[in-house]
Amino acid sequence: MIKKNKIFLIIVLSIAILATTIFQRMTIESNNKVVDVVLDYAEMNELALQSDNELKWWFSNFKDFGIKYVGLHEETLSSLVHDNKDVNIIMGWELLQNNTTKETYLSNLENDSKEYEISKYDVLITTESEETFNFINDGLTSRYDKELFEVLSNEDKYTILLKGTIYDMVYLQNQSLSDVNGKGVPIDPIKQNPYTSKLVNLGLGFDAEKIELIKASGLEVLPRPSNYSQWTTDKYIDALFKDYEDFNMIPPVFIFTGDAMLGYPDYNHIVSEYMQNNNIKVGLIESSVQRGHMDQKVVEDLAKGLEYNAVRIFSIPNYIQERFKFYNYEGAEEIENTLYRAVTERNIRLIYFKPFKESTRSYVTDFEEYEKMFNRFEERIAAHDMTIGRSSVMKPNRVRIAKQTLIGWGVVAAGILLLSTLFNMSKKIKYALLAIGMLLVPAAYIVKPLLMEKMMALAASIIFPSLAMAWVCKECKKHFNSNEKKYSLLNTIIIASKDLIIATAISLLGGFFVGGILSNTDFLLEMDIFRGVKISQMLPIVIYGATYIAYFGYKNKKQVKNRPSLKLEDIKTLLFEDVKIIYVLLSAILLVVGYIYIARTGHETNIQPSTFEMIARNILEENLLARPRTKEFLMGFPALMVAIYFARNKYNFFAFSAGLVAVIGQSSITNTFSHLRTPVYLSLARTAYALGLGIVLGAIYIIIIEICLKGLNKGLNLLMTGAEKGRN
Known part of the structure; x- marks a missing residue:
């Protein structure tokens, strides 16, 4: 399928440039390993009130976990009432x-x-x-x-x-509202x-007694302004910063409250200058769906203006606080899992900590539970060379247009290779398309660089898994055309494993293209995200179907020889196929499975994993550097091996059907790398684990199918023998 021609050489050149880009990204990620933990004063105070110990005692003991700061909001009318003031x-x-x-x-x-x-x-x-x-x-x-x-x-x-x-x-x-009969009455x-x-939430200043208590505990105050933008003027900002100076509590990071940055819209420059002079980071609070950040006006613009002196923040939500003794754990293990995933997989570098809850209002007051959780958490992140301390930041990174162009040429060349598996193109046509693509890529980058990098990443996420499946189709065709009638089971497993490794390597290359093209700091801090996840999951399935027809034809009794190519007669046969009821039923099942597959892709899904699946995931996560993706090692990767097995045994329909499942695994690889906030080494480890487990499970699936087929054949032979004796 891939020959040493000009197209292949351009891909090699592109890969060389891509390697330097990926190395640069990994270097930046490796220098961003310090996680800060900040306590929330209000919730810690509620914890103390429900316990036998004073707040100062709790602060002093939490200090031993490496925690340095307590987040303290400005007092408001609402907080004064809550504190039982007159x-x-x-x-x-x-x-x-x-x-x-x-x-x-x-x-x-x-x-x-x-x-x-x-x-x-x-x-x-x-x-x-x-x-x-x-x-x-x-x-x-x-x-x-x-x-x-x-x-x-x-x-x-x-x-x-x-x-x-x-x-x-x-x-x-x-x-x-409703009347006595229960009928609704409009309001x-x-x-x-x-x-x-x-x-009632206007900031009134900070409580000196609370500040004194925090400092007497050996901790520092991380002040949080109220920031009601309608009444925020330079007067408010000056008074706020004076409080910072008077109480000696200049924060290491600004965690803004409300729907905008402090000073918005007229006094942004005052805040920006103050942050720059005092080396204060911008806090980017992760959204509730763990995708992007809270919608706070111009906060991300502020981060860019301060050369990405910013840190992603995970503020523990109520439902996570309540995951104490969750999933059959004895304590706070699931809360720990959540924090671990946040810092290792999502570039979170500041945890805004709130204590555990046994119910909506009842806190866990056993200090040993917190001690066990933090000790385990620190031990687990140490495996990633991470520590608790003052949060680190990412060095700004931007892939230059020249590099993007060279990498983009590789995507174009790979796309032409894919087209050549679908259509019988002459060298002139292929090289003409290559020349046009090589001219258009730099021009598009100059005109629309931000849009172009996303388009190229999306193209890579579709093209390379499709190329991987084209390789599988080629191998299946080779086995179908082989004159050898019987293969040893061990040899089949070895060949299937080899084909899975090669296909995975091709898709993995696509993942590197996605991760390299989108390695700008905006993506690593999730100020911008990869677009088209669902498209990149669905299109390779469609392309695989077309590729399989190109290699095998559609109900075409003539063997497809020479080069693979989509034939007009095959397309017409498919389009005018008589639809049988069984096809409708199978299509309905496929639609349901497809919906679940797509719905579970992404962060805003309403379809959540089962409790059993979450427990299994946690076991893998606790014992491996990175949890492999279920749809890869359990479904997609073994299915590819099964497709090769069926091809070697001349089961065309079953080989194609297994290939449909295999596409999911290959698309998932590039999707793994499209989670740009996840460090490259972790995505690579995740894929490696999935490959290893997938080979083992693939071998098991093949053995089971072999046993079943032999049993079925034996049963059919017995039936036929019995029928023959009956006739005699």
Whole structure:
């Protein structure tokens, strides 16, 4: 199939350039091995309240795990209420609709004429504590413009009015009403009162007592601003940074709160300059589906502006906290597995840690469980040369257009090789196509470089698995045309293993092309992602079907000789085939299987692995450097060996059917490398493990099929012998 011609030489040249690109990426990945763990103050405080130990005790003991920082949010009206401070918060609409409420909270005011100034969008704050009033008033005065608030009383019953707008309001969604008969009654959205106001989450400054407690525990404060962008001005930012300086708590990384970076939209430059001067990293918080990051406006632009001084963050969600004694484990093993996968497979370099939970509100208060988890976690990541400390960052990387062009030529050349297995093309046509492709690639990179690199990666993810299956078709054809009628089982297994290794090597090359083309820092930090995963899984199946027909024909009694080529008569026969009921049933089954296969590909799927499968995955993950992909070692790779077995035994239909499953395994290889946040060595190890296990299982499958076929043949012979005796 592949001869030493100009096309092949271009592929070799492209591979040489690709090797330098992959080596450069692996060097960058190998220097990014330090993981930070930051404790969440609020949740650790809840843990302490439910335990027999004080918060300081918990902080001091967690320090022994190599943890250095505690994440502390600015105080807000909401947090003050949660901390049982003497604060009352009343919504404006409550005051306007309830005279009793109005009398209760406004009776102390000297000037009742101010009542008309209160709108339904305002928030009224009252307290009888001078200390609490001073904290709130100082926070508002130092951080926000005077238009936001007004002090209505500064003695006895202290009262402050926050002047809100419709854009500050928060409403409950998906509410429903029903009458006595259970019939739904619509809610008038105009008459619906707000549930609360965003103003209750305005940052007011940091609690000095909390800061002192953290530092007395031997830990440092990682301050987190509230960042309500509508009211964030240079005044707020100056006050915030002054707090950082006064409390000596300049953070190593900014973990932004809300839907935008601090300072958005008018004061980004102030924050960027401060971060640059203090070597502060940008925190990129991984999304809940573990794909990309939380949608925070211009945060990724900030990371690029700071030359990718950024770190990916895994903030432990509630459902992970509750995976204590999950999957039949005795403790926090599944939580540990989640953290392990995050740092080894997804380039997470900061874990925002929240303690384990036995239920939605009940925390695990046995310190030994945390000690065991962190000790195991540290031991497991050490196998990857990773340590706990101040998070490392990736050195910026960008593949130049010249390199991308040379690598792209290899993809074009491989595409022409694939076309030559489908169509009988002369050398002139092949070389003409090659010349056109070699001219178009650099031109496209100059015009649309970002789009072009994604297109080339997608092309590689389709072409190379398809080439691998073309190799399988070629080998199957060779076995069908062989005059040897019987092969030894051992020889068949050896030949099938060899063909699997060669096919896997071709697909693996495609994986390297994907990983090399998309090795820019944007992809490694998942600020950009590989597009077309489902296409790259489905198209090779279609191409395989066409390739098989090109080699064997479709219900064509004439043997396909010479070069493989799609014939018009085969296509017409296929298109005008009489559809039998059995075909419809088989197609329905294939559609269901195909849907499950595609639906389980990616991160936003609703089809999750079974508990048994997850336990099996965890066992492999705990005992190997990388967990091999199930669809490779359990299905795709053994199926390829089975296809060769059927071909050697002249079972055309079964060879083709096994090949359909084999395509899944080959496509999965390039898909593994399209997870660009995963280091190259891990993807390579995953494929190697899958190949080894696949060969073993493939041999077992072949032996089982051989035994079954022999038993079936023996049974049929006995039936025929019995029938013959009966006739006699």
